[in-house]
Amino acid sequence: MQIQVNSDNHIESSIRLENWVRSTLESTLERYDDYITRVEVHLRDENGDKAGPNDIRCQMEARPKGHQPISVTHKADTLDLAVDGAASKLDHALEHLIGKLRDKQRHAQTTAPFDPENADALLQEEFLENEQAKEAERLS
8 A cells, every 4th residue: 555645845854754744543453454455644733833723733634546536634733633534434434344345245246147127027017016006196
């Protein structure tokens, strides 16, 4: 998993900061190594030189193999809290995606192959049931 760390002019980028962000992400997301190609991290001070609550923003975008990117954002008073919060949100989002993919895979293995003739019959049966319900409602 490749990790890119970007920061705006108000957050001083350093090797130490990048290594810390990388180690935080690697430890939080290590179980998704087989699913993720890259994670981009964007650090930003929303208020610039002015102080303010929750003015540090960390946006993380994970790129799962074969799927659309997943993006999360967390704002906090400090850089540490913003990065930790965003990493936690990304962990939950990836857990949700992987869970859905596993459920879909399990469901595909347990269901019969698609039968277009049977599907048409089921759709026609559903249509007729809806028509009968409408007719019964009109007569009431």
